Amino acid sequence: MERINTIRKISDELTNELVVCNIGFPSRELHHLKDSSTHFYMMGSMGLASSIGLGIAMSTKRKVVIFDGDGSILMNLGSLVTIFNQNPNNLILIVLDNECYGSTGSQCSYASTVNLGKVAEAVGFKNNFYFDGNENELKFNEVLNSCGPVFVHVKVKPGNANVPVIPLEAVDIKDRFMDEIKK
Amino acid sequence: MFSLDGSQAVYNTLKQSEINFVVSLPCVNLDKIMKMVEADEDIIHVPVTREEEGFGICAGAFMCGKRPAILMQNSGLGNSVNALASLFELYKLPILMIISHRGTEGEFMSAQIPMGNATPKVLDALQIPYFNPKTPDEALKLIPKAWKVAEKNGTPVGILLSIKFW
Secondary structure, eight states, X not given: OBHHHHHHHHHTTOSSOEEEEOTTHHHHHHHHHXXXXXXXXXXSOTTOHHHHHHHHHTTOSSOEEEEXXXXXXXXXXXXXXXXXXXXXTTEEEXXXXXXXXXXXXXEEOGGGTSOHHHHHHHHTOSEEEEEOSOGGGOOHHHHHTSOSSEEEEEEOBSXXXXXXXXXXXXXXXXXXXXXXXXX | OOOOOHHHHHHHHHHHTTOOEEEEOOOGGGHHHHHXXXXXXXXXXXXXXXXXXXXXXXXXXXXXXXXXXXXXXXXXHHTTHHHIIIIIIHHTOOEEEEEEEOSSTTOOOGXXXXXXXXXXXXXXXXXXXXXXOOSHHHHHHHHHHHHHHHHHHTOEEEEEEEGGGO
8 A cells, every 4th residue: 555545545544643753755745645733744754653643641731653764763652652651552663664765765674684573572572563565454443442552564665755845844744743732 | 159950950941941751862961851841741851772663653743743852862863864854854744852961071891982972963954053051151041042943844953961061
């Protein structure tokens, strides 16, 4: 399944959840599908989407959904250890795994030889989901009803949708997101 | 004259500035402060695996209304340069950085010297303001001021605590 269709399928299920989205094309694809004040588009700091999501989850009762990638979680595997130890019950970490660095030209990542779901299991994550490329099997409702921290491993096809750059300033994304949290 | 212990002085200023979310990686000089923070029920304390990760966590916490700080050795500054630029500077996020500055006068370990020398230059390159309290009394004055600068300008601010401070 294409990554943008996976993001669409998941974001269609979301209502009030806070969303942290990974750098590059994943954020552009999410913004193109649907823009919302509940979205934090991470435009820099590759690797830190799961950490930003953890900081949010520890500071609010609202559910937090993180769209991360294989390359970026490989850059910050320690984050899995910290999330497991802090044990936020409102955090859902989705790894959209295309086995490559999609935003920079689809160079291979080690996710083709290392099973990231098994890594999360080995760290200690109890609620784990795996979805292969079959669109019909992706039932995100079940994930949303699970107690966090939840690790969701989704295999997607390499490649990016032809979507524009996000026309928002970083500071405006932050201010809007903070106003949303204050509600 | 009675003089306040350096760790106690730093902890007092965290409380005065109403810091309520702290991430940390240990340094031998930060051990006492870390224990005080851990014991404080009004502060969420998150030990992290790498300083850069801690900056991400603090960014998220700040956006939910927390007042964040990081306790780290200056080596952690080197591990976090990209997060400081492309997350904190880009989105204008504040954080108080309590930094044990190794490789300064009195350092016994030669391995600490290169990053110790680079530390102020790295902060300058990132245009991050910083203060160098030399004594606990100076810390009491400078750290609350540092947090005010961080909050007002949406920027990280460094507190460099050299070896002689302790």
